[in-house]
Amino acid sequence: MRRLPPLRALEAFIRTVRLGSARSAANELGLSPSALSRRITNLEEFTGRKLFSRSGQTMRLTDEGRGFYDAVAPQLEALAAAVESQSENLQLMRLRLGVMPLFGTQRLFPRLGELRERHPRLHLDIDTGPHLIDRVGDTLDAAIALTTQPDPGMYSVQLDQNTIHAIANRDLVDALSDKPDETELAKQTFLVHTDMPQSFEAWKAGLGIEGMQPSAIDHYDSGQLILEAAAQRIGIAIMHDDHLARNNDPRLAPLYDQSVASPYSYWFMCRPADLEARPVRIFHDWIVQAGL
Numbered sequence: 001m002r003r004l005p006p007l008r009a010l011e012a013f014i015r016t017v018r019l020g021s022a023r024s025a026a027n028e029l030g031l032s033p034s035a036l037s038r039r040i041t042n043l044e045e046f047t048g049r050k051l052f053s054r055s056g057q058t059m060r061l062t063d064e065g066r067g068f069y070d071a072v073a074p075q076l077e078a079l080a081a082a083v084e085s086q087s088e089n090l091q092l093m094r095l096r097l098g099v100m101p102l103f104g105t106q107r108l109f110p111r112l113g114e115l116r117e118r119h120p121r122l123h124l125d126i127d128t129g130p131h132l133i134d135r136v137g138d139t140l141d142a143a144i145a146l147t148t149q150p151d152p153g154m155y156s157v158q159l160d161q162n163t164i165h166a167i168a169n170r171d172l173v174d175a176l177s178d179k180p181d182e183t184e185l186a187k188q189t190f191l192v193h194t195d196m197p198q199s200f201e202a203w204k205a206g207l208g209i210e211g212m213q214p215s216a217i218d219h220y221d222s223g224q225l226i227l228e229a230a231a232q233r234i235g236i237a238i239m240h241d242d243h244l245a246r247n248n249d250p251r252l253a254p255l256y257d258q259s260v261a262s263p264y265s266y267w268f269m270c271r272p273a274d275l276e277a278r279p280v281r282i283f284h285d286w287i288v289q290a291g292l
Contacts, residue, residue: 009043012036013051014076017069019272022059027273077285080278093122095279098132098143100195102223103266106246107292108144115286122282130221133269142270142280144287146195148263155275157288159266162240164203166190166255169233173253180256182212189216189235191226198263199238206260227252240264 015025016036026036037059044051051065061069099108104126115122127135132143136154150156168176176184192200200217204210218235220226223243230237231251240262244252268287274280 005046006039006042009039009046010072010076012039013043014069014073015276016040016052016059017061017065017073018275021272024272077281093119093279093282094125095122095283096125096127096139096141097283098127098129098135098140098145100132100145100223100266101128102243103144104128105224106243111290111292114290115283118286119282122279124283136269137271137274141274141277142268142283144266144268146193146264147267148198148265150267150269154269155272157268157284159268159287159292160242161265162242162262163259164199164206164238164262165241165244165260166203167227167230167237167239167244167252168255169231169251170253172233172236173255176255178256180207180209180212182209185209185212186214188214189218190214191218191220191229191235191237193223193226193239194219194221196238196264202263203238203260207256207258 012025012029012031015029016022019025022036023033026033029036031039037054040052040059047068049064049068050062051068052059053062054060112124127140129135132140132145133147133151133154136143144159190200201210204212216235218229220229223239226237226239227243227247227249229235231249236255241254241259244254268284270280270284275284
């Protein structure tokens with residue numbers, strides 16, 4: 001049998017890379033900074049690679065260290081999953097996840113069966129309430145939310161990049177001209193998501209009609225309701241191209257064939273320390289690999 005690497009040293013290395021801080025990793029493992037450094041030194045001696053460069057109290061991942069992490073981290077996760085699948089005494093794992101309803105309906109729930117098959121002991125408590133980002137680390141372990149730029153104190157992964165479109169009932173789209181007409185648009189009601197307040201101004205700027213003021217702007221806290229309202233000719237929805245494509249509603253169509261970069265993206269967010277909690281790590285790795 002091949003000689004196994006020192007597992008505690010591997011754990012210290014992995015946590016230091018994932019948390020981006022030797023001090024944070026030491027705190028998580030209940031070690032002193034010097035004890036953590038010794039474990040990583042043991043791993044470097046075992047592998048014959050210089051994994052970190054050191055300057056005083058600062059440790060920076062080297063190119064060799066990055067290559068080692070990329071090769072080893074997935075194998076450790078596979079080992080943990082294999083042990084989990086063969087262990088009868090492990091308790092259920094629970095993740096308190098905040099999700100915007102439209103993301104849940106369109107993107108998350110259609111794929112959750114894959115996650116359950118891979119990790120049958122992982123269960124999700126889904127929260128679609130307001131202020132998801134503010135509640136991460138308190139009532140939520142992690143969240144998937146729309147934002148322009150996450151808090152730098154959070155661990156975050158951008159899940160997509162979208163364009164902003166005006167979406168309306170097909171009859172209204174056919175009735176309006178093929179090019180932006182400020183006079184006609186000023187007669188319309190626009191529907192804007194409360195979590196995307198900059199979207200309407202971004203759309204107007206992209207079409208060069210910054211001065212256009214519609215008859216009304218109605219705000220909704222549900223993307224699904226905005227799209228249904230647009231389908232019912234209650235107003236023109238300002239939403240992402242992905243929202244329209246995944247909704248697949250034949251009553252709806254984009255207004256004007258112009259793409260405008262959205263200031264908003266979906267992000268996965270959690271506290272850096274919570275990324276080491278097994279339920280958070282499993283869900284994070286799955287959603288990134290699944291490309292949701």
